[in-house]
Amino acid sequence: MNAAKQAARVTVGTEVSEHTVSPYLFGHFIEDIDDHMPAMLAYPLRNMDFEEEDRDADGVSGCWYPLGFGKHARFALEPAARGHGGHSQKIRLFNKDRCAAGIGQRVQAEAGVPYRLRIIARATREIAKLHVKLTDRGTGELLGFLELGIRSHRWEELAGSLSATRSCADAELQVWAVPLPAAEWEDSVSTGLVWFDHVSLLPERETGLLKKEVFEMAGELNAGIMRLGGNVISLYHWEDFVGPTDLRPNYVNEAWEEAGHVHKYFGTDEFVALCRQLGVEPQICVNAGTGTAEEAARWVEYCNGGADTEMGAFRAANGHPEPYGVKYWEIGNEMYGPWQAGVCSPEQYADLYLSFAEAMKAKDRSIRLLGCGTARDSLAPGWNRKVLERAGHAMDYFTLHIYQGSNFFPIDAGTPGPDRFKAMVAFPEVVRSLFGEVEELLRSRDELKHVKIAVTEWNAMYFPNPDFPNAHTLEAAVANACMLNEMMRQSGLVRIANFSDLVNGWVGGCIRVGDAYERMKKPGWSGKEGIVFGTATYHLMKMYAGRKPHRLVETNVVCDTFDAGPSKLPLNLNGLKKVDVVGCLSENRDALTLFIVNRSLDRIALTCDLSPWRPADGAVVRELAGPDYEARNTVWEPDALREEVRGAGLTDSRWEGELRPHSVCVLEVPLHVASPVPSRIG
Template sequence: MEAKVRVDAQAEGHLIPRTIYGHFLEHLGQCINEGLWTERGGEDLFQGGIARPVLEAIRSLRPGLIRYPGGCFADGYHWQDGIGPREKRPRRPNRMWSRFGKALGPDDHNHFGTDEFLALCQELGAEPMLTVNVGSGTPEEAAAWVEYCNGSESTYWGQQRVMNGRAEPWAVKFWCVGNEMWNPGEFGFCGPSTYAQRLLRFSSAMRAKDPELRLVAVGLGDPWNWWNRVVLEGVGPHADYLSIHAYYPALFFLNHFIRRDRRRNADSFYWVMAGVEDFGRILDRAGRACVRHSPPGKPVRLAFDEWNVWYSLRHIVRSNYGLREGLFAASVLNLLQRLAEQVPIACIAQMVNVLGVVVSDGRRAFLTPTGQVFKLYTENAGERWLPSEVECESLAMAGKRLPVLDASATLDASGERLALFLVNRHYEQGVTVELELQGCKPGHAATLEWLCHEDPLARNTFEEPERVALAREEITLSDPPRVKLPPHCAACLNLTFGV
């Protein structure tokens, strides 16, 4: 199969913030308890609870941002339970997730709290994003949290932070004002007008402690933008971002997908690949709402701070996704690079075990193919997106057309290295990709790095942690440049040139 990609290296593309390569930690299933954090003790644990293999697996992802503590959990969480000496912290029931059983909502020992999370972000070089409790908390509680994180030692809560071992303020910039208030299962469930009034009260209290905060309002990916319009018009200049969450397949289609997923065939594979197109439509709709209803002079942008595939309730206890889901993630990252101007924040849900990027038993860890994809992108992506065009065959999918090849191009800060990300979404056929590079002449030497396996559903395990792993090869480019991609493959071609 043949395809062509055109890239204009002289175009003035937009910047790509590292915050699109974000992740998410929530007290849910085995994400934190016996995933990120172990209670089994031992030597050489980061912050007293994160095993070194787990830490290094997470570090290899190079996360640009991490969101915590939820998610739905956040609207039942009181942050003061998770500070101070660990032996004095109260053990609390998981108010949100224990309603579905202890496996989903184990008790929270509160040993991984504010300071442990922020120390982890600092260690990894990731921006932290905290979600305040709007559902069962108060503006005063949220403001105290801001003061604890960002206040000087002359403030009451800043002094408490110093007493707990952190002298300098944490300087947390991004704060989500609640989570999914439109969700009937959420603590604090309400309509958009009520939520907008709550956000104004929280904003006033929180910004009295730190006026430089960047606040994320709750949004909704509904087809009519009703929620988003009411919220944006109600909060005016008090929100900086609008949060959008999307999982594939949507719950309405879940049973249909499960029937397909039981068959290891091309139909099931393509159905997952097509989900990226749904994400694009959701973000496009929400982006239009921001353009139309943002206050004059202050455009609100999107925070796509929960996204992933999600097939089963048990997967939010612990799951181990395969290559198919990794290729889905690669196409989402291509989408996010293209949309980074309007969607500067994104978080895959979640970082450890739950819909997992990293699989851990609290002591050992390995990257799923999705984690390998994040490595591919964060190690190679440049700081600026370049426009590109793809000519290729398309697959018919329930009346829609799915292009076989997906591509995104980036340029590094020096202007001398182009990284072209390619996803071959064909189940069975390889693709030979011809490159047409405008405004640049690459050298003959290039580097091709790829992720593939003969089985499109292949998974890594503790016994075979690199069954699906990145491979790298130095190649010599032809004229015109061509690269061959195997079936169901994600790749990055690195070129150097003078523009």
């Protein structure tokens, strides 16, 4: 690291791009991976339908456990209610024990938040009522109580409201079956029985089924578009996850060992509803692994067909009479990868794509289709060329999944930090090469020239590191800022991008709920399971998308350079500029924004010459910076890194400031209405 401050200069020209910067470049991604769904959704209980097996040989499903002091009480799993998945949880009480019995589950309770309690149960006549309690596991203190009568030997739904008198991170939900007084019944063949098929809590303040904090943070991202997809989609049959949630089956998530069951409470209807509440466009990836073209076509009709169509009528019967109008449909997820259910050759995929496209377009000609490409040719040599030659004419977008880091550089946990940093921030040069290869294929054939690129998964990806979540760091945010800059530069070609993931899931999720990450840290190790916070990249994405860039403005950057080191790609990554800049004009031409990344470990004195644009008063600079490139937000310091905003005084249409090491700045400059009419580029 150089002790002396370096200098850089940015000159903003008047040429403006013909194309716009798509708001969909700031999209995000929801997938049922690891703890993504439980962390995102507002349900505090797990295993609500007793779908999990009896792991402890105590007769009780999964994370539930038996309660009671009766010597003879029996617990067992039985087949579920008619039409339901999972199991039902049976408890048998004996009069001679003279006591109640029940089931419990550890939960976090929050004061001042009424919870909607819902139970599906049945019982013999000896069980007169249920007592539902919230208690402090450590002290036994009663925090909340509700009594429900149970009247039927047939399945019935019981509901009520439960509140905690105080917040408790280590609480317990208890559901007790309370028998009639001992004098009113005797033990016999079929007495003292109660069955539970569903027990759930849902905070009344949830929005779109999300935790309130998660929903608010997701809204602040201004995502533009939200993708539903991932590896699990190749094993996902959408028709099982619409309609009444009680009747949706319980499936083991075959794509991810640690994910448990597919979260049946968040299906198509819930996903589209969330997108509408967030004000973003829904983007759906269909099952091309174990699904069929007909299944995908029915999904299109369910979302977009009128109520006079078969699937549109099905949607209307589920409470949604108006078509959803889902425009963007992706056919298959990473079909080239050996980890993907239904992995195939490029020729097989191209033929499969064409059959899916024909069936889906027959249901709605207006939809836009995304075909599967790869950013790693070594996984399936020639994939992109073969797929595009065979099926590209029927595509609107060609997808890439780009995870910068050990995929493209020989870095691991033993790589010195400064060397790793330089490799990570060479993101623009890596993706410029990848985009260029695809663009060359698209430009080589007339029938492909309409096709655009959609980066439907992207992030900084590191080597497995059980001791340190690298993807949460400022370094990752700086690398991701470089990626956003390059996608804006390439926005004539790149029109959609989905950051991976929105919440938890693998270690890259930008909204963090609790203290777990990936398969490396189990929940509860810090005692802060309920905390919700954003990574450095969360604050970066919010800072960028919130500026709503509309068209590119030419910039010229003069600064020092660095060498990124060897790559796994045939690239020369020497002499890269330390300062990466993109200039953008607002839609009304009343603001100029510079997105500035210092991708070095040095302080840099920066001069920005804005003189052609007649700046007005009120310029501000937004900065994401920290004391070290490995700095990150944690459960103990959730706001250590966040956007800082300050005024930016201009002198003679110039801004002079200092770029802190490994930092991102966004300079916003209001413009006089009489700014010159720009010439066009691109």
